[in-house]
Amino acid sequence: MSDVDLRGEVAVVTGASLGIGEATAVAFARAGASVIVNYRSHREQAEKVVAECEQVGGKAIAIAADVADQAAVEGLVDAAVKNFGKLTIAVSNAAYSDREVFYQADMVGFKRTVDVTMWGAFYLMRAATQQMIKQGGGGSIVLVSSPHAFIPAPRAMAYNMSKAAIEHAARTAAIEVAEHRIRINVIQPGWTDTPGERKFASEDTLQTAGAKIPLGRLGTPQEMAEGILYLANPKNTYLTGAALLIDGGISLPWWANRGSAAPG
Template sequence: MTQREFEGQVVLVTGSSQGIGRSAAVEFARRGANVVVNYHSNPAKAEEVVDEIEKLGGKAIAVKCDVSDYDAVEAMVAKTVETFGKLDIAVSNAVYSDREFFYEADLDGFRRTIDVTMFGAFHLLRAASRQLIAQKTPGAITIISSPHAFIPAPKAMAYNMSKAAIEHMAKTAAIELSDFRIRVNIVQPGWTDTPGERKFATDDVLEEGGSKIPFGRLGTPEEMAEAIAFMSSPKNGYTTGATLLVDGGISLPWWGKTGRAAPS
């Protein structure tokens, strides 16, 4: 039986028209939440998520917003409150990333990665915090980071920088917001099988790469959604400034694997 720990709560998930964000939005709805589905450029995909949530018996709206624009993020939070009367949980998931060596990188793409991945997270953190403080209610803000925050993967400098920065941002915010009982936590999804990965690799490359991870496969968006819900849950009311790594062991020294068969 599905737990309903988010019954009556309002959740805003950025970048939730596909991938991890989509699965998170649906998982929150499955557990009783009303959900704001944010998208930047694909309204049809966002409406599919809304339809899926409504089929589950939940309520949802789709809101177009470029998270790199702070005024737009504030307007999205205002739309959330106008529609549902409040905000309880915000999940910063929206990202942008190019893959080039930094010394050859197109600087427009480099800056866009930082504007969306770093400043986009800050914009949601600030706007959601201000709303929760004004409401005088506790809440949760979950920042979606990555092992890129501590693994200097080549051809991803802007993304690596951004993920490292938002982790320090989140922990600083956790201290500053503790008096308001607003929890700020981090989830680090590992290499996950999402549509966004097709920007960089074919299905064959993803399958081969996943086979080298200690668990032998890529993660799924649904697994990451479970982690996001866990860190956002009111059941974890004493957890703030914490980081949950969900990566199938990719950040472990996988080159030292023994090759033993998994237990049956």
């Protein structure tokens, strides 16, 4: 989206050292924004993302923070203001997921998934909103959700319920902050080829499974970043409380595939 102009905008992107977060940070920088590149444990990768952002003409700083820690998330917003003077865009991308059936799940991992994926998104939305109201001028917040907010993936209950929760939170917040010209939207990336997915599946598995998606492949982080860029674009002043689904058709009924008969 080369026509997107984010010069003068300042963004915080959580979970920005890898995957969709990395692609989003670089896309914002390419459009002219200054970016806080958040990471928790991948410092080297985060520093590479900062270098990528600078190479495409933007400004960026890597900040370590665990989004499950409310004070740490508020520190990300403070860092944006301290280093770049304001905050106009916030993207909640950081997530965590263990994959076990709920009745056998390690509750430490289950609660960690909720803490990062749900509470982390809420903390950023809250802190960003407070700053945007304080400085005036509106702003844009994007929460990265998933089709699993409405399609239950087995062995991922904590993740599914966290994504469902942030979608309703986003819509509720969008109503509450509309008077401040703060827009809050959600993106629902489908199965995307990221390091997070490769934590659970081999290359052969991803290729075989990807071929069964209606459009025949997994999505790319760059494609998801384009969607986030669209939602965050300050020119889209009438867009709020929306969910943008980019999933290659994976959420369509299985019988929609060519050659299959409809059930019933």
